[in-house]
Amino acid sequence: MSGTPLVRVAALRKYFAVKGGWLGGRRGQVHAVDDVSFDVASGETLGLVGESGCGKSTLARCIVRLVEPDQGKLEFDGEDITHRPTRSLRPLRRQIQLIFQDPFASLNPRKRISQILGAALDLRDASVSRGDRQAEIARLLERVGLAPQFMDRRPRELSGGQRQRVGIARALAVGPRLIVADEPVSALDVSVQADILNLLKDLQAELGLTVIFISHDLGVIRHVSDRVGVMYLGRLVELAPADQFYAAPLHPYSEALLSAIPMPDPDAHLTRKEIVLEGDIPSPLAPPKGCRFHTRCPYAQALCAGSEPKLSTQAGGRLVACHFPLAKQESTGR
Amino acid sequence: MSGALIDIRNLTVRLSGGRDAVLVDDVSFAVGKGEVLCIVGESGCGKTVTARSIIGLTRHDPRFSLSGEIHFDGRDLMRLGADELRQVQGAGIAMIFQDPMTSLNPLHRIGRQIGEVLTLHGKHSSAEIRRRTIELLRQVGIPNPETRIDDYPHQFSGGMRQRAMIAMALACSPSLLIADEPTTALDVTTQKQILTLIKKLKVDYGMGLILITHDLGIVAEIADRVMVMYAGRCVEIGAVRALFRTPQHPYTAGLLASIPAANRVRGERLPSIRGVPPILSEGRPQGCAFLPRCDFALGQCRNLPPLRASGTDTDHLDRCWLSPEVKNQTLRRLQEGAEA
Structure with a gap:
């Protein structure tokens, strides 16, 4: 992890106005992404995890510049792309690609697979001859584990897993350097999910891709990520190398998330700490004052309601936004 | 299997029409009192059709044809008429579904929807129904049930709606609860809350539970037996x-x-x-x-x-x-x- 990072996100903010009332006046703002900063090194996989409303998808959309951030800075390969106008985003699209969650909604049902992939290839180089293009499409399909015959099919003739493979092939068609995958396996069955995860990892190793992988599933995140970032109500609350994170999370929310994953082992409850959080996730329209997690945190103290902790470096270079990170308390015998 | 709460024998569900298919083929299982059976499988494996057939929800669909026996409470549910079956639905066997938003009526207050179940299965006064509804909401962990009872479903979060659904299912103290992917639409920490709640209520009410899921982690957490x-x-x-x-x-x-x-x-x-x-x-x-x-x-x-x-x-x-x-x-x- 030396040199300039491929992606640099600095104090990024994106609010959405909520309109309502009978004159359509502004009712409030969804604090979707609030002051989030991190770097992603070239060739690295960063896993982003969080529950609904935590801002992980908005963050993904900011990074691929489907939406424009309000504040902060977004750099790709050393270049500031935060407010680049839509017109001049095309060259960027060849470098950054998004893989969507729902393989049923993200492919045009009226087009054949060859047309879907062909359109993406044209974005890279429109001057390719017809024959070369067909060969390139076949090569793309093969790369994602589909037979060339799939070229003539339409999305509805494909299973969910096969569609997601086409979605991946489309992302690869332009030869990107960064892939942002937003819940790419959430809509798939377990046995198919494993295939797609393996495929993504193979492709990453083969093509030297950098990946930002977004999921609510900590099991999936562990399988693919080098580093893990946890988001809660628009804030990044913890960022750590994957192995350290899973061995000992520092933020109480991370700990609760890890404890909430149902483990496929009937005796798992004997060896792990059971944490059941109280209450619901507060509305991102009005995030709590102080630490945003303090309303549900089992260890909250007076300070937590009053002042918001900043993401700061702990021993070992890990980042956490908490006044009372866990490891410290652990050693005092809690 | 004698002494079982529900005993399903050779359940077969055929789908007729354009394309014939056997959706459930000769499935037999029993669930004892207080026992949790999880039915697990991937999309299209027939787990939901099995569950819906037990409670009779597939009976009125002309495309489905059912055979087999479902012994519950000394009777074969497959032989019951529509009126008799309705007495069992809700009172003896209750069901909760995956998506709490589509299973609640958005136009009616939460309290009225739970009260309706009580009215259908017993003759209570309205004050008594309100008292019992508040009690149910409290049991499923809804804060301030005295005021939340008059809320509409859209005022509830996803987790709270699923709690309300559970309250509705519990209204007549069923001896068997069928839960079809009850936490799939929820966040992980909310899922944990709901699973913990279901486990507790199962003990409090001494219910048998058939839980349908695609998640083997949930199975490991809650099941006694697995199909x-x-x-x-x-x-x-x-x-x-x-x-x-x-x-x-x-x-x-x-x-x-x-x-x-x-x-x-x-x-x-x-x-x-x-x-x-x-x-x-x-x-x-x-x-x-x-x-x-x-x-x-x-x-x-x-x-x-x-x-x-x-x-x-x-x-x-x-x-x-x-x-x-x-x-x-x-x-x-x-x-x-x-x-x-």
């Missing part, structure tokens, strides 16, 4: 520990191995099951439906294997021709390989 379904058939059924420790069917073993669990070492490839589940309306493969995806297939597999015990555990049944030695060694290794 694995594939392409409309039960391929393996047994006590939860036996099934997780020594899976006897290659499909079960493959499913267990393919979960990207958080306790697994990063970096290696996930074992996966090649191919995709058959689409039943396009015809089921001859013999064992798992044959085209199975790494251990034999010539024999073109004939449908019976559901029988492979080892000494007579409650652990599977539908596979492999010898008990292969099952115990190879399948176990597959799973341990994934854990190592």
Whole structure:
């Protein structure tokens, strides 16, 4: 992890106005992404995890510049792309690609697979001859584990897993350097999910891709990520190398998330700490004052309601936004 | 199985119309008082149709034809008339669904919807119904039930709506609760809350529970016994520990191995099951439906294997021709390989 990072996100903010009332006046703002900063090194996989409303998808959309951030800075390969106008985003699209969650909604049902992939290839180089293009499409399909015959099919003739493979092939068609995958396996069955995860990892190793992988599933995140970032109500609350994170999370929310994953082992409850959080996730329209997690945190103290902790470096270079990170308390015998 | 709360024998559900398909094929199982049976499988395996057929929700659909027996409370539900069945629905057997938003009426207050169940199954005064409804909402962990009772569903969060659904299901103190993917639409920490609640209420009410899920983690957390379904058939059924420790069917073993669990070492490839589940309306493969995806297939597999015990555990049944030695060694290794 030396040199300039491929992606640099600095104090990024994106609010959405909520309109309502009978004159359509502004009712409030969804604090979707609030002051989030991190770097992603070239060739690295960063896993982003969080529950609904935590801002992980908005963050993904900011990074691929489907939406424009309000504040902060977004750099790709050393270049500031935060407010680049839509017109001049095309060259960027060849470098950054998004893989969507729902393989049923993200492919045009009226087009054949060859047309879907062909359109993406044209974005890279429109001057390719017809024959070369067909060969390139076949090569793309093969790369994602589909037979060339799939070229003539339409999305509805494909299973969910096969569609997601086409979605991946489309992302690869332009030869990107960064892939942002937003819940790419959430809509798939377990046995198919494993295939797609393996495929993504193979492709990453083969093509030297950098990946930002977004999921609510900590099991999936562990399988693919080098580093893990946890988001809660628009804030990044913890960022750590994957192995350290899973061995000992520092933020109480991370700990609760890890404890909430149902483990496929009937005796798992004997060896792990059971944490059941109280209450619901507060509305991102009005995030709590102080630490945003303090309303549900089992260890909250007076300070937590009053002042918001900043993401700061702990021993070992890990980042956490908490006044009372866990490891410290652990050693005092809690 | 005598003394069972519900005993389902040879349940078969056929879908007729444009494409004929057997959605549920000769499925038999029983659930005892206070027992939790999880039905697990991937999309289209017939787990939801099985559950809906038990409570009679598929009966009025002319495209479905059902056969088999469902013994509950000394009667065969398949032979009951519509009125008699309605008495059982809600009072004896209650069901909760995956999506709490579509199962609640958005135009009616939460309290009225729960009260309706009480009115239908007993004659209470309105004050009594309100008192009992508040009590139910409190039991399922809704804060300030005295005021929340007058809220509309849109004022509730996803987790609270599922709690309200559970309150509605509990209204008549059913002896059997069927929960179809009750936490799939919820966030992980909310899922944990709801599972904890269901476990507690199961004990408080002494209910039997049939829980349908695709998530083997949830199964491990809550089940006493597990039934694995594939392409409309039960391929393996047994006590939860036996099934997780020594899976006897290659499909079960493959499913267990393919979960990207958080306790697994990063970096290696996930074992996966090649191919995709058959689409039943396009015809089921001859013999064992798992044959085209199975790494251990034999010539024999073109004939449908019976559901029988492979080892000494007579409650652990599977539908596979492999010898008990292969099952115990190879399948176990597959799973341990994934854990190592």
